[in-house]
Amino acid sequence: MFPFLVNRWNLRGKAVGSDLGRGMFQFRFDLVEDLQQVLENGPYHFDQWMIILQKWEPIISKNFPSQIPLWVEIHGLPKHFWQTEMLSVIGEELGQVLQTDITPATAKVRVLLNGLQPLTKESVVEFANGEEIVVTLDYKNLKSHCHHCHHLTHETKQCPGLLTKKEASPPPPD
Template sequence: MAQLASNKSKASLVRTDTVTISNSVLAQRIQQFSMTLIGRLMNPVRQIMESLVANFPKIWKLEEKVVGADLGQGVFQFNFDDEEDIPSILQNRPYHFDGWMVSLERWEPIISSSYPSAINFWVKVTGIPMHLWEVATLEAIGKKIGKIQEVDEEAGSLCVFVNGFNPLIFKMVVPLSTGDEIVVSLEYEKLVGVCDHCSRMTHDSKVCPEVHKVGTGHGTDEQSDKRGGSKSCIITLGAGKSLGSMLREL
């Protein structure tokens, strides 16, 4: 007992201190990573990091110009020799590996356990009636998905950055002031690997936490499509306004 008391006493004496980092040193480190891309395996249980680090430079045909490294916890980086090689790599996103998606973006001095997690998709929108087809409609839909980068009104497509940890939305319900509803469907180009139940890109349905919730009687009130996933979103529109004006308020 005396020894236990002594150990508790020692534990209570643990001290912390603060270290200040010079701004000049920090600026140098940031500049050092100016030609670095950082990424994340969205389903590290199913994806092999060593294989990705070895094969991505081959896929990019930059074996002699890119050096990759495993940063741990499903995060990796690639350092480039030439700035001119980076835009084409980013232009061809999103990437997938071992049947699941990969987040890949330019390195930024962000301190967060969830960084990086952004994945950009071109999303094809279908189900919009011709008389409601306009940029404002597409933008309202895109804002519900993520951060809009580009809108192609003619093709009915959006380039959107989504949070790779969040469930994807595959349908949107738009109630109109007339009492009618339109159901909009979303198709994510180059999407590979998604849970059939909750629509997340981080696991498959065999290990989905939502499946276990349903099994224990703790279901959710979210909208579901025919595959059972939480994939729909409702856009509520107010009465007495045009569709365009209501969408712009979202």
């Protein structure tokens, strides 16, 4: 995995990776600019799985690292509401808004979200006149994840929620 990522990052300096166990790794970069570029250009994938890359902090927490920057395309929002402020409001429900992008064809928001929590696939947008609409959220560049519970940590066939339902179901009659 280390050579794959380092080659993909196109670094000016070098980066060295260490396996910390429990699926966690640490990279050391020669140049601060390389570290910043890697963090800004995520997310990254290895073997179809999203990789959480976060600048190291001197803490011990089961929730660290957890932050992933993702572009989220918003569907169902009337075009006359495609405004930076509106996209930011929708994005703030997901996490920290990093950027918005409005083109003639798409309305997107880049959000730093908690990759350990399930993805939000829909959001209710309330307007000043009291009306509401439901918009769908399409996470760009998202590969393997669970389509049942929307977690990034497993595929649908390994979903604990589905396994529990299967175990709770009575066996079919003979």
